[in-house]
Amino acid sequence: MTRNDQQGARRRPGSAIAAPMQTIIAVSGLCKTYASGFQALKSVSLDIHQGEIFALLGPNGAGKTTLISIICGIVQATSGSVRVGGHDIVAGYRAARSLIGLVPQELTTDAFESVWATVSFSRGLFGRRESPQYLEKLLRDLSLWERRESRIRTLSGGMKRRLLIAKALSHEPQVLFLDEPTAGVDVNLRRDMWQLVRTLQASGVTIILTTHYIDEAEEMADRIGVISKGELILVEEKAELMRQLGRKRLTLQLQQPLPAIPPALAAHRLERSHDGSEITYTYDTQGEGGGILALLEDLSAAGIAFRDLQTTQSSLEEIFVDLVKDER
Amino acid sequence: MNLPAMRAIYLFEMARTRRTLLQSIVSPVISTSLYFVVFGAAIGSRIDEIDGVSYGAFIVPGLIMLSVLTQSVANASFGIFFPRFTGTIYELLSAPLSYLEIAASYVGAAATKSIILGLIILATAALFVPLRIEHPLWMLLFLLLTALSFSLLGFIIGIWADNFEKLQLVPMLVITPLTFLGGSFYSISMLPPIWQTVSLFNPVVYLVSGFRWSFHGVADVSVAVSLAMTLAFLAIFLAIVSWIFRTGYRLRS
Incomplete structure (x- = not known):
């Protein structure tokens, strides 16, 4: 399922016609084995579409950061290839890296530098001409303009996180990698960060984020990839993923407590609450409700009445x- | 060539020198001045001329070399070690820069600082002793080659070291003793024959000797040999840096 939708089309919200997706990052058969023998990536193949927000999920040590680090040029792949904007990351590393901005997971900064000096340095590092106007706008957008002369060590954690984003955006990249962008930040800042990411996407930037916060991916991503033990086990549109794999639960609050599930209802695999006042039926969303109708008919036949019901989705x-869990 | 990026690194490193002026410039100048006071004025006044040069003037090239060697290594090693230590190296490695450009930027900045420092010490020495420079262009060439070679060595140490202790290890245990024993304060012809032979295995002897020749026209070893040795150091350190870059040693896992 990893590449099944890569050449497909995606329907944008509000768009009547599905537009063909352009691939901005193409990862093919990427493997990484560290000197210790640890195999961090096992033949990962993945295409990232231009302009999308792609969330890479996976437990600790799954290979998320290794994958990002290889694409950005920080780690050398053992085998396989990566193209960014059509440029091979080894043969055409200058063109490929010029397109990429990276916000690392750790708050790694030059503590003694000023905000202005460090973003100017980052822009220069990527070979871009000086542009005080662009940097001013960037710092204003990230609420850092007032602190432009401050030493980085005097900034709060949230400001440092925003500064790392400013550094990554200082050379106007087309692709932005956010490695755990909201790790350890408060709720308000998370919301601000999500808004910023949406604004960046609206300006045409492709965003790839790794996160431990599933709600973050659920809130923001267009597509989701799940990586586990170095293998990309799934890449799917978020909505499709929810539709395909999501489970719904129907909870019925009964008029009379049920001492046990009657044998006639065994096929529905109902769960009974400890006091018998509720029964819960779990079904997948692709069942289109057929299972519910059958359940309700069987309940009626068994003379079990309910006073209320509630559905929840996974x-x-x-x-x-x-x-x-299945991978373990 | 990504010249704007090289310029950014170079200026960033030079800005660090301005921020740490006390440590980078003032401190070596003061310690060198102390050497002049102790060896040049106090002890030197009781020492005979060496090869027709007063002792105070004789030690000037050696003292400049001492500072240039140690500061080249210190500046370049710290310049590349610090981003590795803080983690900001990710930005260098993900930038559209070749290894050669990274090395040239850091080594260029470190060598610039050392040369400036060397010239400041030279000016300071002129306050204490009458100075003459017989071959000024050769003096500048030796200064440049030495600063470049040992900045390359510093760069190698900065990549090799994985903690601050290792960063200090080579400068303290290798560079400083070799410089002191390399004829900075004496002519190796003043040593017993056996120690003269041993000294010829000390690479710093050739650097100091060539540099001293550019000042006073006298040398412990032939100037051609000194120049050849200086170029040999440059070639060896360049080869090691090239190997580091080819393999990604300690930079790209």
């Missing part, structure tokens, strides 16, 4: 846990 987190 979150991405539950889907993710199920997927990774």
